[in-house]
Structure formats: structure tokens, C-alpha cells
Amino acid sequence: MRRHAFACGVMVFALHANAAAPTDADLDARVHALSEQLRCLVCQNQTLADSNAELAVDLRRQIREQLRQGASDEAVKQYLVQRYGDFVLYKPPLKPMTWLLWFGPLLLLMVVLAALWRARSRRAAPTAPLDDAERRRLAELLDEPPPQRSSHSIDTLPPLSPP
Incomplete structure (x- = not known):
């Protein structure tokens, strides 16, 4: 009877240990999901999962090792934040x-x-044409005789003559 109970205990322990140990596919999925949440420090606009930089490959290896040792996703993130700062997180x-x-x-x-x-x-509004007093004042400032205003002229100054 004792032998039977011991065998059952060993089988339950073995089944529990086997169920608790992550398979490589489960571990790969966790590493990839976590790598999608972290920024490559070399590329800066790529995730660790998308980057092929040497540092990104090394960080994925570290993540895999920590997860294999039983660390939670949050513990791995905290480790990377302590080491590289909040910039390593895609959502700081x-x-x-x-x-x-x-x-x-x-x-x-x-x-x-x-x-x-x-x-x-600030764009300048269209200016109104100069009146006669303004024309005289402008001519005085420019030391030129005031231009003659014609009835169909649009307040334009006479063309400059070549030197």
C-alpha cells in the first residue's frame, strides 16, 4: 500500500512538473510577445522582435534565459528598465x-x-492708393518732382530709367 501511494505521489509530481515546465513553443511565444513591447536600443524605432541588431539578438537571448528561469514578464521588463531606462519600453x-x-x-x-x-x-492687407498729399510727401522724401496723375492711371510710379 505504501509502495502504491509512493508511486502515485511520484506520478503526480512528475505530471505537475511536466505541466509547469514551459515548452520551447510556449517560451518562444512569450519571448516574442515581450520583445514586441520593448524597443531596440540600436534601431530606436523598431521592436526587439523586429530588429536584427547584435544588441537586440543579445537582449532576446537574455529575455529567453530569464523566462526559462521562471521570471515573470513584468520582472524582465523591470530588469531592462533598470538597466536601460524607460526608453526601452514602447509604452513608457x-x-x-x-x-x-x-x-x-x-x-x-x-x-x-x-x-x-x-x-x-500678419500678412499685409492690400493698401489703398496714395492720395495727393501722400504723393507730395513721398516725392519730397525721394527728392523728385511729384509724378503727374492721369485720369486712368493706377497709382504706379514711373519706371526707373537705366543709369
Whole structure:
């Protein structure tokens, strides 16, 4: 009876240990899912999963090893954040140190829109033609005789003569 209970205990332990150990396919899936959430530090706009840089390959190896040893996804992320900073995360946490990452694009858009609006509002409005007093004043400033105004002329100055 004791032998039978011991054999059952060994079988239950073996089944539990076998079920708890991740298979290579499960481990590959976890490594890939976690690598999709992390940024390649060399390429900077690719995930670790997409990058073939030497550092990315090394980091994927480290992630695999940590997951194989039983570390959780969050523990692996925290390890990489401690080592490389929040930049390694594709979705960094919202905290004062990362406000520029989160709100920088919106701030830049607002600055560009404000500059465009300001440039448009400063555009010179069409000016009215000069009256006779303004023509005389302009002629005095330019030390030229005032141009004669014709009845069908549009306030244009006479063409400059070649030197």
C-alpha cells in the first residue's frame, strides 16, 4: 500500500512538473510577445522582435534565459528598465520624466499651428492708393518732382530709367 501511494505521489509530481515546465513553443511565444513591447536600443524605432541588431539578438537571448528561469514578464521588463531606462519600453509610464515623450508631439503641433496662425494674421492687407498729399510727401522724401496723375492711371510710379 505504501509502495502504491509512493508511486502515485511520484506520478503526480512528475505530471505537475511536466505541466509547469514551459515548452520551447510556449517560451518562444512569450519571448516574442515581450520583445514586441520593448524597443531596440540600436534601431530606436523598431521592436526587439523586429530588429536584427547584435544588441537586440543579445537582449532576446537574455529575455529567453530569464523566462526559462521562471521570471515573470513584468520582472524582465523591470530588469531592462533598470538597466536601460524607460526608453526601452514602447509604452513608457506616464510620469514627470516621460512627459516630453507623451506630450511632446502635441506640444510641437500646437507650436506649429500657432506660428502658422500668427504668420497668416500678419500678412499685409492690400493698401489703398496714395492720395495727393501722400504723393507730395513721398516725392519730397525721394527728392523728385511729384509724378503727374492721369485720369486712368493706377497709382504706379514711373519706371526707373537705366543709369
